[in-house]
Amino acid sequence: xxxxxxxxxxxxxxxxxxxxxxxxxxxxxxxxxxxxxxxxxxxxxxxxxxxxxxxxxxxxxxxxxxxxxxxxxxxxxxxxxxxxxxxxxxxxxxxxxxxxxxxxxxxxxxxxxxxxxxxxxxxxxx
Amino acid sequence: xxxxxxxxxxxxxxxxxxxxxxxxxxxxxxxxxxxxxxxxxxxxxxxxxxxxxxxxxxxxxxxxxxxxxxxxxxxxxxxxxxxxxxxxxxxxxxxxxxxxxxxxxxxxxx
Numbered sequence: 001x002x003x004x005x006x007x008x009x010x011x012x013x014x015x016x017x018x019x020x021x022x023x024x025x026x027x028x029x030x031x032x033x034x035x036x037x038x039x040x041x042x043x044x045x046x047x048x049x050x051x052x053x054x055x056x057x058x059x060x061x062x063x064x065x066x067x068x069x070x071x072x073x074x075x076x077x078x079x080x081x082x083x084x085x086x087x088x089x090x091x092x093x094x095x096x097x098x099x100x101x102x103x104x105x106x107x108x109x110x111x112x113x114x115x116x117x118x119x120x121x122x123x124x125x126x
Numbered sequence: 127x128x129x130x131x132x133x134x135x136x137x138x139x140x141x142x143x144x145x146x147x148x149x150x151x152x153x154x155x156x157x158x159x160x161x162x163x164x165x166x167x168x169x170x171x172x173x174x175x176x177x178x179x180x181x182x183x184x185x186x187x188x189x190x191x192x193x194x195x196x197x198x199x200x201x202x203x204x205x206x207x208x209x210x211x212x213x214x215x216x217x218x219x220x221x222x223x224x225x226x227x228x229x230x231x232x233x234x235x236x
Contacts (some may be wrong), residue, residue, distance in 0.1 A: 006145075035225075036154050037172075037227075044129065044227055044228065044229045044230040045164070045172065045217075045227040045230070046216060046227065047217075047224065047225040047227060054227065057145035059223060059224070061224055062127075062222075062224075063127075095171060095172075097171075097172075107158070107160055107219050107223070108223070109219055109220075109223060109224055109225040110158060110160025110218075110219030110225070111160070111161050111177075112174050112178070112183070113162070113172075113174065113175075113217075114163075114173075114183065115171075115175040116172055116173075117171065117173035118171055119171055
């Protein structure tokens with residue numbers, strides 16, 4: 001079945017950057033959008049953005065004010081999310097999750113998100 | 127974009143029905159039929175339960191149903207079971223082409 005396997009936990013200092021990977025399997029990676037969502041400890045879900053692995057187009061939440069960069073390497077079916085200028089409140093579990101087929105042209109973020117990766121804990125601490 | 131409003135917690139006894147509300151604005155919930163619901167057990171990734179307000183993905187129990195009226199969407203779980211105890215999140219597409227989640231609701235099965 002469709003699987004998204006993410007990279008391992010990270011510990012970073014304030015001001016640093018972190019790059020999380022998400023390897024897709026059992027489907028054609030470039031055929032579906034990929035979302036990134038995070039969850040701070042004991043808190044709710046927060047949408048970060050999506051990437052179209054086929055074109056490389058991205059859309060991100062204004063909440064991250066240009067700190068987030070989403071990329072992909074189609075040769076290894078892997079999506080990446082890099083968050084820069086880390087602060088303590090960026091401590092969270094970061095999830096990748098599959099979005100709609102690449103043929104969807106409207107309301108990309110409105111399409112159901114399924115499945116999700118297992119999550120990657122990023123801890124920001126001095 | 128502010129988070130959608132959900133009750134912090136709801137509870138019910140086995141066999142009963144419960145409803146979780148998700149209130150937004152005309153710029154999100156009220157403006158589109160792109161409302162989804164996710165179930166999350168402790169330490170696990172979220173799981174899609176309802177999409178496009180009322181649709182259930184294959185494999186999700188028919189005990190789960192969704193609806194919407196105006197700016198408020200709702201998730202109803204009938205015939206509560208112990209395994210339904212989890213956190214539930216709604217989400218909605220917005221006028222800025224982004225996605226917003228609710229704050230989450232903790233369901234306790236008494």
